[in-house]
């Protein structure tokens with residue numbers, strides 16, 4: 001009499017956690033905001049983050065060196081171009097020397113070479129940055145799967161998604177532009193200063209006069225924009241979290257008629273993003289304008305003073321004025337670029353910080369080095385004085401002791417929050433007991449790897465999770481190497497075959513994420529088939545509370561009886577009439593086992609079980 005659901009092991013969470021992860025928190029009445037990116041406060045933090053990004057980059061050292069060489073060539077050629085034009089004006093036009101065509105050709109080659117080397121540096125840098133973020137993305141995804149379940153219960157999925165997508169994208173974009181820009185701008189600046197000083201110290205000084213103004217302007221702007229960019233990313237994380245919550249909780253939102261609240265909640269968050277993005281972009285967009293203004297000022301001064309110097313002295317020629325005019329343009333551009341890149345870099349550093357935060361999270365407690373593989377399990381289970389607490393000082397399970405023989409069915413009964421789910425989570429080592437020992441076939445499960453332990457179990461949870469993919473793939477998820485015939489056989493035993501065959505594409509029917517497209521009862525049957533194909537020694541079943549039509553319920557009960565046959569089964573019971581045939585009923589009250597016995601024994605004893613049975617009988621009467 002047990003309508004249960006199959007679930008894959010690592011989906012098995014205490015219901016409190018499922019509640020937290022699956023339901024929209026507050027239905028738009030203010031779901032917890034996404035985790036704020038840590039502020040990049042101090043230069044040493046910036047340097048530390050840059051170093052970590054650099055560590056990733058060094059894997060592509062060869063390509064980076066090639067990029068650097070191209071940057072040097074492109075910068076050298078960009079400095080040479082104006083010089084050649086000035087030289088041409090002074091000597092081949094003013095002095096009418098022969099060879100103007102050759103000089104023109106040479107100049108064209110210089111500019112062509114500059115374009116080619118710039119293109120190459122860009123292409124190679126894109127390769128490096130894409131490979132780097134590919135590695136980061138892989139590390140982050142692998143890390144998600146190494147983190148303990150408790151990590152996910154404390155965080156919004158949307159915020160985590162935002163780190164894996166937006167933040168990584170930010171790093172990639174910034175790496176593409178920042179690395180090249182910073183190197184080439186610095187080189188250009190140094191080169192220009194050297195050439196300028198050698199041509200005319202007076203005009204060089206004039207060009208430099210605008211630098212303090214640029215510096216002050218940039219400092220003023222970037223102090224504001226960096227704060228705004230951080231705010232923008234934080235708001236985006238929060239918005240993503242909110243969208244994810246509200247989309248996954250659509251049914252509940254509609255059921256509670258909370259649509260308007262959800263839209264208002266979204267609008268508030270959206271407004272925050274709009275404001276921070278507007279101001280961040282408006283203020284940072286002012287940088288080029290400021291630079292252009294100062295650039296024009298410096299240009300006017302060079303031409304004016306240069307013209308006077310040409311008239312009064314021989315030290316400056318028309319060619320030199322043109323070289324300076326061009327260099328002054330080239331001089332402010334790298335400054336401008338450096339300022340812009342600083343903003344991009346700050347935004348990427350904030351993103352990288354958020355990614356590294358996850359990579360630095362403590363992992364699920366690792367298996368002991370000498371942990372063994374748990375194999376050939378018969379199915380005897382014992383708990384010996386097991387204690388557990390989620391938070392220090394809050395005892396959830398207290399001195400739990402019981403024994404189960406292989407093939408027995410055990411039901412856990414007790415009020416909500418008594419610790420039934422938690423107790424079962426300890427058997428699969430999603431959490432470790434604070435003290436006490438859990439044994440399978442007399443072997444302490446702490447001595448075995450978690451993977452080999454969980455491979456001995458199948459989980460059938462209240463809400464079965466089906467993946468996007470065909471029904472065949474979803475059933476085969478229980479044992480990937482199962483043949484098609486084994487899948488059909490499992491589906492037959494699970495009473496799923498006939499409904500699957502009625503679907504247009506049969507076993508190849510594609511399910512949407514979460515099993516959309518088929519009924520709740522059908523999802524359960526597929527989940528049971530999946531558990532059957534896994535063929536575990538131990539079954540963990542979380543009884544469904546949702547109502548299913550009588551015909552389907554009978555099919556599910558039949559399928560479950562077949563599934564439980566010959567396996568040790570732990571059932572978290574919500575309805576007493578479904579567990580009367582259990583070999584053992586364990587009654588939990590506030591984390592303590594208060595009674596153990598069969599239905600017949602416990603019904604006769606004074607205690608919670610008897611009260612629950614009487615309560616249920618009164619309800620049914």
Ligand SMILES: Nc1ncnc2c1ncn2[C@@H]1O[C@H](COP(=O)(O)OP(=O)(O)OP(=O)(O)O)[C@@H](O)[C@H]1O
Nearest residue numbers: 014015016017390396415416417418419420421422
């Ligand atoms: N991840 C967690 N962190 C902190 N406390 C938790 C966590 N999960 C559960 N709890 C707490 O542990 C206690 C036992 O929860 P548990 O889910 O095991 O109870 P349960 O008997 O299965 O309840 P229900 O019948 O409602 O499913 C509850 O007080 C719950 O609030």
